[in-house]
Amino acid sequence: MEYLGNIIAVTVDELTRATDGAPVMTYANYKNLSSRRPVLNILRQGKGLDHHALIEYASLPTRFKEKFVAKYGNPEEMLNRNMDDLKMDMEARQFFEDYELADGTHIKSDKIDEYVINASALNRLIELSNLQRSRRNMSGNRTPLNWDAIYSTCEDLRAMYGHTLPKNAARLREKMRTYAAEGYGCLVSGKLTNGNAVKITPEAGRQIIALKRSKTPVYTNQQLFEKFNQVAVSKGWKPLKSVNALVAFLNRPEIEIQWKDAQLGDKAAKMLYARQNSTILPAVRDALWYGDGTKLNLYYKTFQGGKWVPASLQVFEVVDASSEVLLGYNISNVENFESMYEAYRNAIEFSGRLPEELVFDNQGGTKRADASEWLKKISKLSRPTQPYNGPSKTIENIFSRFQSQVLHQFWFFTGGNVTAKSDRSKADLDFIMANIQSLPTYQELVELYPKLRDQWNNMLHPKHLVPRIQYYMSTQNAQAVVVNDAVKRDLFWITAPRPCTFTAYGLVITIKGQKYQYEVLDKEGFPDLDWRARNTGRQFFVSYDPREMSTVRLYTKDDYGYQFVTEAKPYVQIHRALRDQTEAERAFIRKMEDAIKNDRVRRQLDSVALEVEFGTAPEQSGLARPGLKGVSQKTYERLADKQAAAVYPASVGQMDKALSNMTYDEVSALDRL
Numbered sequence: 001m002e003y004l005g006n007i008i009a010v011t012v013d014e015l016t017r018a019t020d021g022a023p024v025m026t027y028a029n030y031k032n033l034s035s036r037r038p039v040l041n042i043l044r045q046g047k048g049l050d051h052h053a054l055i056e057y058a059s060l061p062t063r064f065k066e067k068f069v070a071k072y073g074n075p076e077e078m079l080n081r082n083m084d085d086l087k088m089d090m091e092a093r094q095f096f097e098d099y100e101l102a103d104g105t106h107i108k109s110d111k112i113d114e115y116v117i118n119a120s121a122l123n124r125l126i127e128l129s130n131l132q133r134s135r136r137n138m139s140g141n142r143t144p145l146n147w148d149a150i151y152s153t154c155e156d157l158r159a160m161y162g163h164t165l166p167k168n169a170a171r172l173r174e175k176m177r178t179y180a181a182e183g184y185g186c187l188v189s190g191k192l193t194n195g196n197a198v199k200i201t202p203e204a205g206r207q208i209i210a211l212k213r214s215k216t217p218v219y220t221n222q223q224l225f226e227k228f229n230q231v232a233v234s235k236g237w238k239p240l241k242s243v244n245a246l247v248a249f250l251n252r253p254e255i256e257i258q259w260k261d262a263q264l265g266d267k268a269a270k271m272l273y274a275r276q277n278s279t280i281l282p283a284v285r286d287a288l289w290y291g292d293g294t295k296l297n298l299y300y301k302t303f304q305g306g307k308w309v310p311a312s313l314q315v316f317e318v319v320d321a322s323s324e325v326l327l328g329y330n331i332s333n334v335e336n337f338e339s340m341y342e343a344y345r346n347a348i349e350f351s352g353r354l355p356e357e358l359v360f361d362n363q364g365g366t367k368r369a370d371a372s373e374w375l376k377k378i379s380k381l382s383r384p385t386q387p388y389n390g391p392s393k394t395i396e397n398i399f400s401r402f403q404s405q406v407l408h409q410f411w412f413f414t415g416g417n418v419t420a421k422s423d424r425s426k427a428d429l430d431f432i433m434a435n436i437q438s439l440p441t442y443q444e445l446v447e448l449y450p451k452l453r454d455q456w457n458n459m460l461h462p463k464h465l466v467p468r469i470q471y472y473m474s475t476q477n478a479q480a481v482v483v484n485d486a487v488k489r490d491l492f493w494i495t496a497p498r499p500c501t502f503t504a505y506g507l508v509i510t511i512k513g514q515k516y517q518y519e520v521l522d523k524e525g526f527p528d529l530d531w532r533a534r535n536t537g538r539q540f541f542v543s544y545d546p547r548e549m550s551t552v553r554l555y556t557k558d559d560y561g562y563q564f565v566t567e568a569k570p571y572v573q574i575h576r577a578l579r580d581q582t583e584a585e586r587a588f589i590r591k592m593e594d595a596i597k598n599d600r601v602r603r604q605l606d607s608v609a610l611e612v613e614f615g616t617a618p619e620q621s622g623l624a625r626p627g628l629k630g631v632s633q634k635t636y637e638r639l640a641d642k643q644a645a646a647v648y649p650a651s652v653g654q655m656d657k658a659l660s661n662m663t664y665d666e667v668s669a670l671d672r673l
């Protein structure tokens with residue numbers, strides 16, 4: 001489509017093309033209508049390459065115009081959008097710069113800019129209306145002007161240049177008529193010469209704002225009016241004549257923002273004045289999860305000081321942003337890392353996926369170093385939200401609706417957040433205090449809460465109009481990591497921040513105030529004495545699954561990170577009293593006694609061979625070696641016979657010398673190697 005002179009023309013291709021949807025008309029329609037002039041007005045015949053036929057749009061029958069608009073849009077509006085950029089009216093700028101207000105002052109520069117843009121936009125709109133009239137007159141068309149095209153252009157100019165012309169169609173037409181009749185002067189607002197505003201100078205205004213912000217004392221508007229007038233007299237300012245003049249000044253938006261935070265607090269002022277983003281939530285599940293702790297807004301009863309009193313709990317919730325499904329939670333008395341961990345773990349095990357992005361409130365347990373590291377592991381991107389910025393948090397909005405739509409049904413509802421204003425968000429404390437005995441117990445509340453979460457998850461999603469859980473389960477996210485056993489072990493096992501020393505009593509670690517004792521076992525399930533011999537006294541970092549403490553993993557750590565060593569199992573315990581011991585325990589005791597004696601004998605024989613090799617054995621100096629305590633000579637010889645590896649001195653000469661200095665029993669033991 002294009003303008004041919006002042007006439008809107010469309011091409012045959014635009015009318016008959018079917019590659020981008022149903023055609024406006026078939027080519028047979030076109031040939032039939034073009035041969036029946038004046039049904040179609042052919043403005044230009046199609047001759048040669050890039051010289052297509054043009055048909056006057058106005059000559060199309062109504063049914064084809066409607067199809068054309070449905071397919072391509074209104075041609076007049078579309079062609080008007082393609083006009084050159086708005087031409088600023090420099091004569092208007094000169095007019096407004098020279099304009100003198102009723103009080104003898106001139107218009108401020110920001111208002112001059114506004115009025116010049118408004119005048120330039122009105123010039124364009126009047127030009128469009130005149131162009132329409134001219135085109136209609138030339139074609140003998142007596143239909144009314146297409147005001148929709150003019151309004152559309154007005155809004156396009158508003159978006160591009162920020163003019164302040166009326167948004168209402170009737171008021172805009174009136175403004176165009178007034179401007180055409182009166183010129184630039186009609187754009188000057190009468191508010192610029194408001195008497196009350198003129199009387200308050202910048203210095204006086206700062207004084208008023210300072211008094212409005214005062215906390216010692218806090219002034220009412222009447223008191224502030226009286227105080228200001230006292231100050232005004234002393235400083236030579238003109239006093240205000242009425243409280244209304246003061247209130248009008250304080251309520252001006254550019255003034256109100258300067259004192260509102262002192263009255264409402266910074267958080268409330270931020271809610272009023274800070275720009276809030278308008279965001280589009282993800283279209284698929286597991287693209288974004290939110291985690292946050294909040295009050296569980298239902299009272300339960302607890303016995304304190306000899307009587308029942310109402311109490312409340314904390315709950316940490318994990319929510320999928322796309323479906324609003326509550327994925328995982330944990331109830332606790334305080335918000336801490338352990339509660340957060342349990343909630344995220346429940347969410348991951350329920351979902352079977354890891355989130356691509358995780359957003360959490362930077363409060364409570366999330367500030368711990370190990371918490372920060374763990375949160376980075378469970379998603380590709382994890383980040384905290386900005387504190388005290390509730391509107392930016394989807395989960396805050398979900399909590400609010402969960403409270404009002406589900407929790408509110410119970411008479412022991414604690415009420416919504418402290419900022420909630422609705423009467424339905426308030427608790428009936430008088431009724432609650434009169435019925436404390438009927439409040440649920442802690443256990444009853446813990447059993448009730450998951451049912452309420454299920455109720456929320458099965459309610460219709462406000463956008464998708466299917467149950468939230470159904471929408472969540474029916475969508476897929478190819479980018480989300482599937483949680484298998486290896487991933488679970490990597491995610492859910494926690495490494496203690498401080499190392500533990502392996503001693504004769506194994507490893508002892510304390511988790512949540514409870515002590516756990518572990519040792520390393522061999523393949524047969526018995527304590528691995530060889531491993532003990534090499535590692536007793538060594539420090540290890542212990543990694544564990546808080547929900548399953550039957551196995552821990554031991555790591556060493558250097559500048560390059562952690563290195564896995566082995567797994568450890570709970571320390572084998574036996575009954576002390578013979579009457580309590582089982583046959584298996586007695587067999588274990590005997591096996592351990594033999595193994596320990598055998599280990600002691602082996603170590604002594606190895607030590608003797610080493611000393612003999614290097615000439616440091618006491619026997620080589622004519623001294624006697626004490627025997628092993630608790631190991632008889634017979635047992636010593638029996639265990640020596642069992643040693644599997646032979647130990648040879650450095651030379652035959654050394655062996656002869658060593659043997660000459662040994663007792664019979666020691667020689668006999670070595671002979672058995």
